Amino acid sequence: xxxxSRLTKKFGKLAAVDSLxxxxxxxxxxxxxxxxxxxxxxxINLLITLLKxxxxxxxxxxxxxxxxxxxxxxxxxVVFQEPSVDDLLxxxxxxEMHAMLYSMPGELRRRRVEExxxxxxxxxxxxxxxxxxxxxxxxxxxxxxxxxxxxxxxxLDEPTLGLDPQTRQHIWKYIARLAKEENMTVVLTxxxxxxxxxxxxxxxxxxxxxxxxxxxxxxxxxxxxxxVVVLKQEGFDRSCLKGLKFVKKVKVDGDEVFLTVEHAxxxxxxxxxxxxxxxxxxxxxxxxxxxxxxxxGRKYREEEEGAEGxxxxxxxxxxxxxx
Amino acid sequence: xxxxxxxxxxxxxxxxVYLREKERAISxxxxxxxxxxxxxxxxxxxxxxxxxxxxxFIFPGIIAMTLMFTSIFYGMYVIWDRKLDFLKEVLVAxxxxxxxxxxxxxxxxxxxxxxxxxxxxxxxxLGIPVTSYGxxxxxxxxxxxxxxxxxxxxxxxxxxxxFESFQLVMQFVLWPMFFFSGALFPLENxxxxxxxxxxxxxxxxxxxxxxxxxxxxxxxxxxxxLLVLGVFTLVTLWMGASAFERMGKI
Amino acid sequence: xxxxxxxxxxxxxxxxxxxTNSKARIVSSMGQPILFLVALGGGFSAxxxxxxxxxxxxxxIVAMTVMFTSIFAGVSIIWDREFGFLKEMLAAPTxxxxxxxxxxxxxxxxxxxxxxxxxxLGMLFTGVAVPPLANILGILVLMTVFSCYLVxxxxxxxxxxxxxxxxxxxxxxxxxxLFFLSSALFPLEQxxxxxRDISSLNPVSYAIDGMRTLVIGTSHFxxxxxxxxxxxxxxxxxxxxxxxxxxxxI
Numbered sequence: 001x002x003x004x005s006r007l008t009k010k011f012g013k014l015a016a017v018d019s020l021x022x023x024x025x026x027x028x029x030x031x032x033x034x035x036x037x038x039x040x041x042x043x044i045n046l047l048i049t050l051l052k053x054x055x056x057x058x059x060x061x062x063x064x065x066x067x068x069x070x071x072x073x074x075x076x077x078v079v080f081q082e083p084s085v086d087d088l089l090x091x092x093x094x095x096e097m098h099a100m101l102y103s104m105p106g107e108l109r110r111r112r113v114e115e116x117x118x119x120x121x122x123x124x125x126x127x128x129x130x131x132x133x134x135x136x137x138x139x140x141x142x143x144x145x146x147x148x149x150x151x152x153x154x155x156l157d158e159p160t161l162g163l164d165p166q167t168r169q170h171i172w173k174y175i176a177r178l179a180k181e182e183n184m185t186v187v188l189t190x191x192x193x194x195x196x197x198x199x200x201x202x203x204x205x206x207x208x209x210x211x212x213x214x215x216x217x218x219x220x221x222x223x224x225x226x227x228v229v230v231l232k233q234e235g236f237d238r239s240c241l242k243g244l245k246f247v248k249k250v251k252v253d254g255d256e257v258f259l260t261v262e263h264a265x266x267x268x269x270x271x272x273x274x275x276x277x278x279x280x281x282x283x284x285x286x287x288x289x290x291x292x293x294x295x296x297g298r299k300y301r302e303e304e305e306g307a308e309g310x311x312x313x314x315x316x317x318x319x320x321x322x323x
Numbered sequence: 324x325x326x327x328x329x330x331x332x333x334x335x336x337x338x339x340v341y342l343r344e345k346e347r348a349i350s351x352x353x354x355x356x357x358x359x360x361x362x363x364x365x366x367x368x369x370x371x372x373x374x375x376x377x378x379x380f381i382f383p384g385i386i387a388m389t390l391m392f393t394s395i396f397y398g399m400y401v402i403w404d405r406k407l408d409f410l411k412e413v414l415v416a417x418x419x420x421x422x423x424x425x426x427x428x429x430x431x432x433x434x435x436x437x438x439x440x441x442x443x444x445x446x447x448x449l450g451i452p453v454t455s456y457g458x459x460x461x462x463x464x465x466x467x468x469x470x471x472x473x474x475x476x477x478x479x480x481x482x483x484x485x486f487e488s489f490q491l492v493m494q495f496v497l498w499p500m501f502f503f504s505g506a507l508f509p510l511e512n513x514x515x516x517x518x519x520x521x522x523x524x525x526x527x528x529x530x531x532x533x534x535x536x537x538x539x540x541x542x543x544x545x546x547x548x549l550l551v552l553g554v555f556t557l558v559t560l561w562m563g564a565s566a567f568e569r570m571g572k573i
Numbered sequence: 574x575x576x577x578x579x580x581x582x583x584x585x586x587x588x589x590x591x592x593t594n595s596k597a598r599i600v601s602s603m604g605q606p607i608l609f610l611v612a613l614g615g616g617f618s619a620x621x622x623x624x625x626x627x628x629x630x631x632x633x634i635v636a637m638t639v640m641f642t643s644i645f646a647g648v649s650i651i652w653d654r655e656f657g658f659l660k661e662m663l664a665a666p667t668x669x670x671x672x673x674x675x676x677x678x679x680x681x682x683x684x685x686x687x688x689x690x691x692x693x694l695g696m697l698f699t700g701v702a703v704p705p706l707a708n709i710l711g712i713l714v715l716m717t718v719f720s721c722y723l724v725x726x727x728x729x730x731x732x733x734x735x736x737x738x739x740x741x742x743x744x745x746x747x748x749x750x751l752f753f754l755s756s757a758l759f760p761l762e763q764x765x766x767x768x769r770d771i772s773s774l775n776p777v778s779y780a781i782d783g784m785r786t787l788v789i790g791t792s793h794f795x796x797x798x799x800x801x802x803x804x805x806x807x808x809x810x811x812x813x814x815x816x817x818x819x820x821x822x823i
Contacts, residue, residue: 019648048664049664050660050663050664050822051822070666071666071667073664073665073667074666078660078664078666080657080660080661082657083656083657084656084657084658084659084660084661085588085657085661086656086658086660086661087656088590088591088594088595089587089590089594090589090594093587093590097583097586097587098588098661098665100579100580100582100583101580101584101662101665101666101667102584102666103577103579103580103666129594145661166631186621337713346742349742350585350742350745350746353745353746353749354745354749357749357750357753357754358753361750361753361754361768362753362758364764364765364768365758365759365763365764365768366617366620366752366758366759368623368763368764368765369621369763370620372620377620431680437700487597488600489773490598490601491601493605494601494605494608496605498605498608498612499608499612502612502613502616504650507613507616508616508617508619509618510622512615512616512617512618512619512620513615513616514615517615550728
């Protein structure tokens with residue numbers, strides 16, 4: 001459904017996307033993870049034809065993004081990372097305008113507007129100006145807008161950033177259902193490991209414009225080597241682990257012992273029998289956080305404060321200049 | 324921190340901002356020049372008032388306009404400061420709101436006076452016959468105008484909370500004050516009811532005082548102009564300071 | 574070029590809705606032109622004897638209303654970029670020409686509404702007689718062309734100049750000079766030669782001259798020139814708007 005071949009975008013000397021080659025089959029929910037400035041948003045902007053690549057090529061639904069951008073745009077839906085709804089129109093008017101831009105016939109338009117408003121729970125606020133919406137409400141409206149024309153490929157740039165956990169779960173469910181029912185291909189970037197883990201059939205971790213790891217969440221987690229078991233025991237003796245093949249790594253730090261263990265839940269009993277009496281034991285399941293840390297050398301910050309503040313400031317600037 | 328030092332600190336911040344925002348300074352020179360040259364010569368070719376060329380007649384008015392616009396806009400930028408939380412730091416500092424107001428006010432007066440001085444010098448270069456004696460004599464009136472207008476601006480800045488109010492103040496305060504101050508034409512030309520309203524416009528006295536010392540065309544004695552303008556200024560100073568006392572965060 | 578009527582309508586509708594949604598803004602944006610008309614007209618009528626200055630000024634003030642609304646409508650792309658809404662339009666399966674066309678028509682519709690409203694109000698104020706039907710149609714055509722090319726020019730500028738900060742500069746260095754250095758305020762015949770030459774190069778002068786001819790019958794350039802220049806500028810501005818908007822980025 002999406003293919004990129006040596007796709008590159010340079011801003012001056014800096015390659016924001018560096019010779020990226022990817023293949024995303026139809027119906028897949030693909031997650032792009034990476035630290036800030038890794039090139040996720042640039043990659044999406046290239047695929048949705050808002051930026052032209054410096055070199056390389058990409059196709060969406062078999063259509064070349066450079067040669068036929070208008071055709072590509074007919075096949076996609078986008079939910080941008082930064083707010084992009086019109087604050088002087090009502091929520092409903094925003095959706096109607098979107099439907100017209102995507103040539104949706106009148107009857108379908110009316111039905112979908114109601115449907116997506118219901119989904120994001122904005123029905124009772126649909127006639128209010130977007131200006132009066134909270135940040136979370138705008139986000140939901142935007143999501144509704146990106147979904148309403150049921151595109152073949154849906155691009156979601158941080159779809160649930162700034163939403164409360166309940167709405168987030170709600171949206172995940174809907175995205176998963178849409179992908180399945182409509183056989184929709186979804187490409188999303190996210191900061192929430194949980195989101196990527198739950199939603200994505202495959203994940204690509206990006207850093208410095210390149211994909212540094214690619215695979216199903218399960219496989220990626222497996223590659224890190226398994227779960228971590230932390231024991232507290234004085235006078236720990238390594239030799240007692242002899243013969244336990246599921247223990248991959250041992251690290252001792254004072255009276256704390258860090259063991260990398262495959263399938264910790266099943267092997268915990270055997271491990272403890274071999275080690276003997278301990279003061280405490282803690283099992284840390286392998287998570288995408290570890291995967292991320294391993295490939296990018298950076299910890300994942302769950303929430304991006306900077307991005308939000310930046311947006312608020314720009315909004316204010318623009319508002320000040322309006323009059 | 325002594326009170327004077329605090330006021331100085333606030334003034335210094337404003338002055339630094341002024342020096343950095345060159346676009347703002349340049350644009351506020353351009354529009355008076357447009358009025359002076361496009362407007363002044365456009366009408367000046369055929370019109371003279373009491374034997375004085377029209378362009379020269381409006382020159383004191385244009386200086387007053389520069390002072391007024393620069394001062395009021397400066398004051399209203401407080402809305403911006405409050406939105407962006409620049410002001411929070413100052414408001415939690417151990418100094419009275421009255422001192423914050425004074426520091427801000429002096430900052431605005433400095434900006435506006437520099438603008439007016441640049442305009443006066445440019446006028447000399449561009450051939451408008453203004454003597455340096457006339458300009459010096461006009462200084463007290465100019466100072467009173469900016470103190471009065473900056474206080475009005477700061478008052479609006481403290482009272483209003485949305486940027487839309489810029490537009491409103493512009494239309495319902497700035498332009499009327501300018502048009503009905505005698506800056507552009509003798510007020511006798513206006514219909515009676517409107518002419519009597521102009522007595523409530525502080526700028527009327529400022530323009531009259533400036534025109535009196537610069538061109539010898541004052542309608543009222545210089546001292547009376549200054550006195551009335553002074554009273555207006557005291558009232559606006561009090562309004563601005565007390566609005567600052569009550570000002571909250573947006 | 575590819576135009577899609579349904580989508581042009583969508584873009585047009587958005588512009589018009591944004592306008593009608595803010596009724597306060599419609600009313601408040603009429604304040605400034607009315608004030609200009611009353612103050613300048615009232616103030617100068619006595620200075621320019623033997624001549625109905627109010628009537629002369631009316632088309633100029635109507636043009637001012639149309640100018641401000643049109644250029645603002647065009648330049649508002651800068652804010653759409655800032656607020657992110659431009660991305661929504663650019664990512665939609667809609668040709669750039671369609672968006673430009675929709676925005677020009679939308680901006681022109683709002684400007685035309687403002688202009689007509691100002692015309693009617695102005696006629697009440699100045700007592701100018703209602704022109705014959707053919708003239709009214711002529712005025713509407715000219716106003717439409719005038720406003721379309723200004724929106725287009727605004728779009729072209731906004732596509733190149735991307736920062737909101739430059740907006741204030743644009744207003745001061747472009748819009749105000751275009752207005753002041755035109756036939757809006759004073760008869761070209763009475764201007765000094767240098768000002769008349771500049772005004773004759775300013776396309777805005779022709780639109781105003783044409784409207785004035787159709788309202789009160791005094792003409793400087795002749796209707797043929799007035800319409801010819803206006804349509805010519807429209808063609809150029811439209812080409813520039815589509816060209817630069819095609820190249821604009823988010």
